[in-house]
Amino acid sequence: MMKSSKPRIITIGIIILTCILIMCVTIFAKDVFRQDEPIVHKYSSHADRYVASDIQKLVDNADYIIMGQFNNFLENWVMRTEPNYKEGEIYSFDIEEQLYGNTPEKIKVVLPHFERLTTEIDSKTYSADIIEPHYSKPDFAKKYILFLKRYEDVYVPSAVPFILEINNNDTVFFKFNKDGAFKKFDISKNESLEITGDALHDFEKYDDITGKTKSEILTSIKESLNKKVASP
Amino acid sequence: MYWKSVRVISIVVLLFSLSVSIVSAYNLNPWSWPKQFGQTYTVYVKYDTSDAYIRASWDTAVSDWNSEQSKIKFDLSSSNFSTLSTVGTMSDPDQSYYGSAFTSRPNNVISYFSLYLNTGNTTIVNNGIVRRSTANHELGHGMGIADITSGPVLAVMNIGRDRTKIYLPQQDDKNAVNTKYAF
Numbered sequence: 055m056m057k058s059s060k061p062r063i064i065t066i067g068i069i070i071l072t073c074i075l076i077m078c079v080t081i082f083a084k085d086v087f088r089q090d091e092p093i094v095h096k097y098s099s100h101a102d103r104y105v106a107s108d109i110q111k112l113v114d115n116a117d118y119i120i121m122g123q124f125n126n127f128l129e130n131w132v133m134r135t136e137p138n139y140k141e142g143e144i145y146s147f148d149i150e151e152q153l154y155g156n157t158p159e160k161i162k163v164v165l166p167h168f169e170r171l172t173t174e175i176d177s178k179t180y181s182a183d184i185i186e187p188h189y190s191k192p193d194f195a196k197k198y199i200l201f202l203k204r205y206e207d208v209y210v211p212s213a214v215p216f217i218l219e220i221n222n223n224d225t226v227f228f229k230f231n232k233d234g235a236f237k238k239f240d241i242s243k244n245e246s247l248e249i250t251g252d253a254l255h256d257f258e259k260y261d262d263i264t265g266k267t268k269s270e271i272l273t274s275i276k277e278s279l280n281k282k283v284a285s286p
Numbered sequence: 287m288y289w290k291s292v293r294v295i296s297i298v299v300l301l302f303s304l305s306v307s308i309v310s311a312y313n314l315n316p317w318s319w320p321k322q323f324g325q326t327y328t329v330y331v332k333y334d335t336s337d338a339y340i341r342a343s344w345d346t347a348v349s350d351w352n353s354e355q356s357k358i359k360f361d362l363s364s365s366n367f368s369t370l371s372t373v374g375t376m377s378d379p380d381q382s383y384y385g386s387a388f389t390s391r392p393n394n395v396i397s398y399f400s401l402y403l404n405t406g407n408t409t410i411v412n413n414g415i416v417r418r419s420t421a422n423h424e425l426g427h428g429m430g431i432a433d434i435t436s437g438p439v440l441a442v443m444n445i446g447r448d449r450t451k452i453y454l455p456q457q458d459d460k461n462a463v464n465t466k467y468a469f
Contacts, residue, residue, distance in 0.1 A: 095392045096317065100433065102384040102423045105445045115382075134378045137388060137400060142380075166380050173390060188382065203381040205406075211382045256435065 095247040097173040099138065099184070103252070106201075106213040107260040109271065113278035116201040116212040118155035122148045124163070124192035131164060131208075139170040144208060145192060153199070153275055162208045163200060165189055165217075171249045175241060182237035184251030188214040190229035196220065199271065215254070224268040228261050230254050311439045312462035313432035317394040319358060323469045328359045329428070332366040334374030340403055343414065344373040347421035351429075354455045357467035358429050370398035371428070373421075377406040384410055384449070385420040387427035399428045409449075419453035426455070431462045 106112045113119065126146045133140040147163045167189050172181040188211055192198065199218040202209040215230035232254065239247040258264075263271065321327035331348070333341055348360040362373065376386060384407055388400045401424040409416050422442045427433075434444040441447070441458040 093393055095390070096394065097388070097390055099386060099388050100427045101386040102420050103445060104382045104384070105435065107446070111446070133380065134376060134406070137376055137386075137402065140378060164379070171388075203408075205379040205381065208379075210379055214382045216382065254435075260435070260437075 091244070093245045095173075095175055095241070095245070096250070097171060097180075097247065098250040099169060099171055099252060101252050103187075103214045104212070105254075106215070107257070108262040109274040110278045110281065112201045112213050112216070113154070113275060113282055115203075116154065117204060118157055118202040118209060118212075119153040119199065119275060119279075120147070120149045120151070120155075120157060120161075120202065121153060121197065121199045122150040123197055124194055126194075128162065130167075133164075133166060138172055140166065140186075141168055141170075142166045147198075147200070147209075150197070153272070154279055157209070163202070164205075164208050164210045165192070166211065169251055171251060173247070173249070175247060178241075180239050180247055180249070182239075182249040184237070184249070185231050185233045187231050187252050187254045187257075188216055189231050190215075190217055190219075192217075193219070199226075199275075215257075218263065218271065220268050226263060226266050226268055226271050228263040230257060232257075311434065311437075311458050312441060312443060312465075313434055314462060314466050315427075315430045315432045317389065317391040317396055318430040318466055319396050321357065321467050326356055326359050327467070328361050329371060330366040330369040331360055331362045331371045331373055332369055333362070333364055334372035334400070337375060337405070339414075340375050340405070340417070343403065343417040343421045344401075346418055347425050350418070350422055350454055351425050355460050355463045357463050360425065360428075371400070373401045373424075374403075375405045376402040378404050379406045380404075381407055381409075383407060384416070385424050387424045389427065396428075396430060401425065401428055413450065415453050416449040419447070419449040422453060422455055426459060426462070429463055430466055431459065434458075 104115050124145045125148050128144040128146055131142045131144050133142045142164045144162050144164055147161050149157060149159050166186040168183040168185050170181050170183050172179060197220040201212050201216045203212040215228055217229040219227045219229050237249045241247055319327050319329060335341060344362060348362045352359055383404050385403045390397050403417055403420055404410050410420065419442060426443045431443050434441055439458060440452065441456045442452055442454065443459055
């Protein structure tokens, strides 16, 4: 006995119609909800920097390696105005020992401080000061080892980070900024802006310097200098 | 028979794990160009500098990327008047700073970028290979690829690379583009 195919056709038809209905409702709902979807504008800076996590890399890019103390804040310095304003701090630095390169006994060292990231949305300007990844406010009571290059009459970083701080029990700390470098602005109820810069988020994982003693670091610098001289 | 199957499965799993660990060395930002399925997306770019040697470095880097992948095509020309995307120079005395990429991207869709080589850095001024390496790095950001911050990864996006040796997009960089713009 042959079965009628009518019920089967009706069932398939119902399934197809249900699918079409679901699709239409989904598309309609998406359009309705899209009106309330938040708009997040994003503006960011990503720099190609010489990042060093060990002594060899620090030594390789440095023209001057010095040990001594910061003794005075001299002035803020506009490092550039375009694109995006950037400001540094100039300190005088007394050198106790020149580990590499020849410098006067007292030099001016620039610590790049922040970059002012500026963008425009609907003719309105927004800006955020993003602290540089190699910025660290110096402690005048402590000793430091710095890795530098020269720019006109001042000395500037040769790497990121470039400051080693020596504490009272001769333990060395690699100094860098761990700030998340993220600023948010609410433009309207459904609209916001996020400004981000460079940050050494997970740099601690690769920091091969912090915790070593001053004498270990000095030995390591000496060995790295020998390699640098051997293969310039 | 049983042990043969176990051995084959183990080898396949091992090879898969290895391939995943090699392929995933790159990092991707969550933003990208609005590329359509099956099509190459053209990014129109204009110069923001009159320095001939800097322009030549950008030209070379654009050509490097265009020949290494087919997902994004950079069209760099001084006659692209209406585009907001630019390549040029900046002057920053920080000698650890080689170049920079600024991107604007509502809801993670790139609308334009501004890429710079830092002519305040004497290495950028004096070494054409380092300029090329940095220009290729910044164009990588211009496609939404992120920095590789450490490790011996052979990639132009690795900020710890030797810029005199790694100046072209490497396999890892190409994998990044092909993953970001998979279709």
